[in-house]
Amino acid sequence: MFDNLSEKLESAFQGLKGDGKLTEINIAQSVKEIRRALVAADVNYKIAKEFTDKIKDQALGTKNVLSAVKPGEVMVKIVMDEMVELMGGQSVGINTSGKPGIILISGLQGSGKTTFSGKLANYLKTKKKKSPLLVACDVYRPAAINQLTVISEQIKVPIFKDEENKDPVQIAQNAILHAQTHGFDVVIVDTAGRLAVDEHMMREIENIKAGIEPSETLFVVDAMTGQDAVNTAKAFNERINYDGVVLTKMDGDTRGGAALSVKYTVGKPIKFVSTGETMETIDVFHPERMAQRILGMGDIVSFVEKAQEQFDEKEAARIEKKIKKNKFDFNDFLGQLNQIKKMGDLKSLINMIPGMSKMTKNLDIDDKAFSKVESIIQSMTPQERSNPELLNMSRKRRIANGCGHNIHEINMFVKQFDQMKKMMHKMSKGKGMQGMMGGMKK
Amino acid sequence: MSFFKKMFGKKDEETIKAEKAELDKGLERSKTGFFDKISKAVAGKATVDVEVLDELENVLITSDVGLETTVKIIDRIEARVARDKYINTNELNEILRDEIVQLLAENNNTQEIEDFRPPVDSKPYVMMVVGVNGVGKTTTIGKLAYQFKEMGLKVALGAGDTFRAAAVDQLEIWANRVGCEFFSKGMYTDPAAVAYEAVQYGINNDCDVVIVDTAGRLHTKKNLMMELTKIKNSMNKKMPGTPHDVMLVLDATTGQNAIEQAKQFTAATEVTCLALTKLDGTAKGGVAIGISDQFKIPIKYIGIGEGMTQLQVFNKREFVDSFFKKIEGS
Numbered sequence: 001m002f003d004n005l006s007e008k009l010e011s012a013f014q015g016l017k018g019d020g021k022l023t024e025i026n027i028a029q030s031v032k033e034i035r036r037a038l039v040a041a042d043v044n045y046k047i048a049k050e051f052t053d054k055i056k057d058q059a060l061g062t063k064n065v066l067s068a069v070k071p072g073e074v075m076v077k078i079v080m081d082e083m084v085e086l087m088g089g090q091s092v093g094i095n096t097s098g099k100p101g102i103i104l105i106s107g108l109q110g111s112g113k114t115t116f117s118g119k120l121a122n123y124l125k126t127k128k129k130k131s132p133l134l135v136a137c138d139v140y141r142p143a144a145i146n147q148l149t150v151i152s153e154q155i156k157v158p159i160f161k162d163e164e165n166k167d168p169v170q171i172a173q174n175a176i177l178h179a180q181t182h183g184f185d186v187v188i189v190d191t192a193g194r195l196a197v198d199e200h201m202m203r204e205i206e207n208i209k210a211g212i213e214p215s216e217t218l219f220v221v222d223a224m225t226g227q228d229a230v231n232t233a234k235a236f237n238e239r240i241n242y243d244g245v246v247l248t249k250m251d252g253d254t255r256g257g258a259a260l261s262v263k264y265t266v267g268k269p270i271k272f273v274s275t276g277e278t279m280e281t282i283d284v285f286h287p288e289r290m291a292q293r294i295l296g297m298g299d300i301v302s303f304v305e306k307a308q309e310q311f312d313e314k315e316a317a318r319i320e321k322k323i324k325k326n327k328f329d330f331n332d333f334l335g336q337l338n339q340i341k342k343m344g345d346l347k348s349l350i351n352m353i354p355g356m357s358k359m360t361k362n363l364d365i366d367d368k369a370f371s372k373v374e375s376i377i378q379s380m381t382p383q384e385r386s387n388p389e390l391l392n393m394s395r396k397r398r399i400a401n402g403c404g405h406n407i408h409e410i411n412m413f414v415k416q417f418d419q420m421k422k423m424m425h426k427m428s429k430g431k432g433m434q435g436m437m438g439g440m441k442k
Numbered sequence: 443m444s445f446f447k448k449m450f451g452k453k454d455e456e457t458i459k460a461e462k463a464e465l466d467k468g469l470e471r472s473k474t475g476f477f478d479k480i481s482k483a484v485a486g487k488a489t490v491d492v493e494v495l496d497e498l499e500n501v502l503i504t505s506d507v508g509l510e511t512t513v514k515i516i517d518r519i520e521a522r523v524a525r526d527k528y529i530n531t532n533e534l535n536e537i538l539r540d541e542i543v544q545l546l547a548e549n550n551n552t553q554e555i556e557d558f559r560p561p562v563d564s565k566p567y568v569m570m571v572v573g574v575n576g577v578g579k580t581t582t583i584g585k586l587a588y589q590f591k592e593m594g595l596k597v598a599l600g601a602g603d604t605f606r607a608a609a610v611d612q613l614e615i616w617a618n619r620v621g622c623e624f625f626s627k628g629m630y631t632d633p634a635a636v637a638y639e640a641v642q643y644g645i646n647n648d649c650d651v652v653i654v655d656t657a658g659r660l661h662t663k664k665n666l667m668m669e670l671t672k673i674k675n676s677m678n679k680k681m682p683g684t685p686h687d688v689m690l691v692l693d694a695t696t697g698q699n700a701i702e703q704a705k706q707f708t709a710a711t712e713v714t715c716l717a718l719t720k721l722d723g724t725a726k727g728g729v730a731i732g733i734s735d736q737f738k739i740p741i742k743y744i745g746i747g748e749g750m751t752q753l754q755v756f757n758k759r760e761f762v763d764s765f766f767k768k769i770e771g772s
Contacts, residue, residue, distance in 0.1 A: 036509070039503060039509060040509050040698055041698070042697030042698055042699070044504070045500055045503045045504050046500075046504075108695065108720075109576070109578065109720065109748075110575070110576025110577060110578060110693060110720075111576060112575065112576055114607075140748075141612070142580075142584075142611070142612045142615035142616060142619075143608040143609075143611035143612035143614075143615055144608075144612075146607070146608035146611045146612075147606070147607040147608035147609075147611075147612070148607075149607075149608070150607035150608050150629075151607050154607070195720075195722070197722075222576065222693075222695070222696070224574070224693075224696045224697060224699040224700075225695055225696065225697060226506045226695060226696055226697025226698065226699075226700075226729070227503065227504045227505070227506050227697060228506065228695050229697075232695075249574070249575060249576075249660065251660060251662070251663075252574070252660040252661070252662050252699065257697065258697070277575075277605075277606075
């Protein structure tokens with residue numbers, strides 16, 4: 001996600017790589033590059049300046065101490081440490097205490113509040129074993145209530161709405177009473193989008209907050225927001241003193257400077273990031289991982305976590321056995337593909353692997369990347385799927401007709417499959433499952 | 443369509459005045475922000491020196507004008523300062539306006555529209571609306587439909603966002619509000635089929651304008667971008683030459699990513715015009731300047747509020763004038 005920024009920082013550091021040590025000249029050069037990259041990444045101009053000034057001081061201070069280490073690496077470490085600090089050190093969870101816990105969602109129009117409300121409800125339900133209630137308090141935008149209703153049906157979380165009532169404070173209060181009497185332990189209050197400069201609407205959200213006393217107030221920010229992110233974040237904070245920030249639309253290629261600026265300006269932690277349109281695409285925000293990502297170091301921790309979530313131990317053990325016996329077949333392959341697909345958007349997954357973001361920059365990787373392979377396998381008979389060696393010319397021709405790809409493509413795929421199988425068999429003697437992931441990338 | 447052109451030959455004086463007043467009002471906040479900053483930048487300075495230029499650069503960047511365009515503007519002012527030797531800071535605003543207007547005039551995208559009249563002599567005139575999530579596509583369509591309707595045109599809206607929860611309902615509410623035709627196949631239907639049939643519907647029902655909504659999508663999602671191409675092609679199949687316009691809606695609060703969005707959407711659907719939304723509350727009218735400079739695609743409409751009437755035709759000169767009006771008045 002932060003590809004562009006990491007690239008620019010990389011090129012800034014490249015100037016340092018050749019040099020023997022950090023000097024005032026090469027520090028000044030790379031610092032300038034870093035600042036430019038940050039501003040182009042929508043980091044607030046003032047913040048970028050302060051940030052790079054800090055880095056410059058630190059770099060000048062460290063040059064003698066660490067003369068043994070490569071200057072580029074020293075710079076990376078300094079930037080990295082500062083970045084983590086800037087984004088808020090440790091990750092912070094949300095407060096759902098209270099009977100019920102009350103979460104108020106606020107933000108600009110189109111920042112993604114309603115979708116996020118749904119994701120949060122789904123997250124609390126599936127990961128935290130809560131029983132949430134969604135509350136529709138956007139009484140202005142056409143069909144906003146319907147939107148939340150559809151989402152509530154999707155994730156099977158009940159919704160509280162009152163289409164006759166135009167007073168969001170009342171709706172929210174009634175919802176809380178309803179939650180208390182019907183056994184819900186968290187209510188999530190979705191509100192209308194509003195501009196920070198709209199006095200009337202800002203007073204409304206103030207009143208909602210005062211009327212329901214939420215345990216957690218969240219401010220939703222579009223990750224693509226420009227220089228204005230700082231002003232908006234500040235204005236909302238002054239009015240409703242929110243507890244945390246949510247970054248949405250992080251699956252785009254935005255450089256996401258907003259993430260850096262917001263925490264710096266208002267001193268409130270970023271608690272969640274939202275990375276897609278399906279209800280599962282919500283992540284807890286980890287500042288240190290994000291900093292790694294920004295610096296192009298990949299985010300291997302998130303990747304492994306995602307893999308573990310979808311990981312079926314029994315299935316893995318079974319497959320490992322098959323690989324060891326060199327009996328890995330098309331069914332297993334299909335199963336593995338499905339597991340990877342469950343982990344989320346492929347490109348964002350691959351970008352989590354250190355060093356991969358550069359390689360995949362111009363590559364079209366998307367969720368349908370596997371569809372060709374799947375269509376080929378699905379055109380095989382059950383027998384063929386469990387016995388890859390059965391495939392002869394006439395069978396391949398039939399498969400080609402079935403899946404709509406030509407015979408060369410079938411041949412190519414079968415060949416690749418064989419190679420992969422051999423490779424996995426070889427690797428299974430050493431590394432086990434870990435090596436598998438590498439083989440799957442085709 | 444020529445019939446309508448005769449009927450609505452020129453905007454009368456009063457409408458023009460009213461529109462200008464509203465634009466001024468809508469941009470009041472952006473203006474204040476912009477000018478406060480500039481006056482702070484030059485406070486206590488008699489002449490334009492390096493420091494003033496630095497501050498000016500800061501002001502332009504924080505107004506989301508964008509790095510590239512800012513550098514261009516600063517270079518021009520620097521050149522002018524070098525030429526005219528002594529420039530008073532009082533003149534700075536005047537010069538800045540001059541340079542910005544000139545910079546924008548040099549661009550290829552000068553074909554500006556005067557009013558909301560459909561630019562193409564076709565019945566129906568077909569427009570497809572695209573953009574990332576949450577920029578205000580549906581709202582802009584509603585406002586635009588209202589404008590067409592006001593001109594006495596028969597308008598149909600096609601509900602091509604069949605993906606986002608309740609998107610179809612949202613458009614239908616707008617259609618009812620405006621009082622225009624509405625075509626939908628319901629949620630989770632093939633948007634290309636909706637687009638095709640919406641054009642068909644427009645032809646069958648003697649509509650003057652058909653506007654087709656699409657689901658918001660991030661420009662990085664290859665498949666979804668390909669879907670847009672397909673939607674566009676399906677319209678062209680129904681009625682060659684359509685859609686006459688593909689309008690990309692951009693959110694004025696978006697930062698530098700807007701440029702990437704425009705690039706990617708153009709690659710997928712040959713965007714012909716832009717609409718810039720949420721210009722009222724951003725304190726960042728500057729993004730319109732950056733976009734006008736960086737793109738060959740003209741900004742056609744700007745959204746300056748949530749009301750049905752708060753959509754305007756974009757005029758560079760007027761916009762920059764409006765941006766700088768405060769100075770003239772004072």
